[in-house]
């Protein structure tokens with residue numbers, strides 16, 4: 001059930017806050033897959049608990065993987081002790097993968113693309129479905145690729161959810177060509193399960209550029225950390241067959257979910273610090289350092305974390321966001337409040353995200369009196385005074401976050417279904433309120 005509208009709070013004074021963030025969705029769901037396929041038990045320290053990650057855990061549990069909560073482990077070298085946003089750890093005990101099982105992917109791209117290759121390794125039937133919108137997100141290329149690698153999948157010829165994976169307990173693997181221009185997750189899903197394929201995998205992409213390069217790097221790095229042999233070339237990835245190690249995965253804070261909080265510093269001319277910001281990371285959110293600097297923020301990284309300071313007004317952004325597309329909704333909201341025009345490109349694939357994000361952002365920014373237009377592969381946003389009104393969110397967590405950013409400066413924004421943030425950041429509205437009125 002959608003939750004009632006949320007009145008996005010206006011910032012009456014510059015924000016001055018430290019905002020600890022829960023774990024990365026992308027790292028949590030990769031670590032769950034790699035731990036489930038490992039040769040020995042493992043643990044996720046500070047995993048994200050949210051709809052997307054709980055669905056992944058439930059899906060792996062349905063296939064026979066043991067996933068239980070444990071008291072949080074101390075993290076060597078992590079400054080400041082456990083984050084107040086961190087809950088229990090997850091212990092993962094790999095089991096023999098088996099059906100029959102039913103998997104609900106919700107609206108999680110990571111579940112719908114990472115789980116089916118694992119299901120193909122199970123013995124028995126696995127039925128995979130998700131939210132109505134999940135049935136429209138790009139899946140055809142990974143269904144075809146899995147078939148080419150030896151998996152049996154019955155999708156009624158739709159090339160989309162729902163479908164049944166007829167697992168035989170093994171996947172042959174080998175070489176496959178895929179058009180992953182619709183989503184990097186189509187490649188990541190194949191790579192993550194590939195150490196368990198008889199021949200491993202060689203995936204070659206052919207087509208328009210693959211988006212979200214940062215997430216592909218994350219896939220390769222995490223596979224290697226789990227002991228897999230991975231080679232990469234431009235548009236080709238090879239994973240050798242072999243055992244994965246059971247290990248501890250310390251999940252970094254979700255840097256993409258830092259966007260709206262750091263953006264608040266820019267909008268209000270204030271200061272926001274996100275603690276535990278890693279010195280090096282594959283997360284796309286790390287690009288916020290450069291992007292917010294370009295918009296006029298002062299960005300510093302030190303022992304306290306990443307600090308963004310606004311200086312009053314700020315500039316629009318001209319940027320190719322292909323590699324970091326999931327930052328777009330919040331950046332677009334910032335652009336709508338900026339002092340000069342913006343042009344965000346390289347993001348045609350956002351039309352296949354939780355909603356058609358390009359259309360949704362244009363409709364909602366313009367619905368508040370703004371001036372945004374779609375480009376073939378992006379958005380053009382020109383500053384204009386905005387007014388209050390209902391901001392529709394299309395079951396997209398990042399549309400709620402974008403609305404919150406606009407609401408800092410525009411009184412009267414009523415955000416539809418704020419509960420949809422539960423996809424990756426269940427406590428968002430509480431954290432937003434404490435950022436604006438720190439205790």
Ligand SMILES: O=C(O)C1=C[C@@H](OP(=O)(O)O)[C@@H](O)[C@H](O)C1
Pocket residue numbers: 025026027109110182183184185188211212215325326349
């Ligand atoms: O692999 C991942 O964890 C993700 C990859 C990206 O997907 P696309 O390549 O479909 O944009 C990103 O937008 C998504 O939020 C998370």
Ligand SMILES: C=C(OP(=O)(O)O)C(=O)O
Pocket residue numbers: 107108109110326353354398424
């Ligand atoms: C595109 C996103 O999610 P998903 O993992 O469902 O693709 C996102 O979080 O912005």
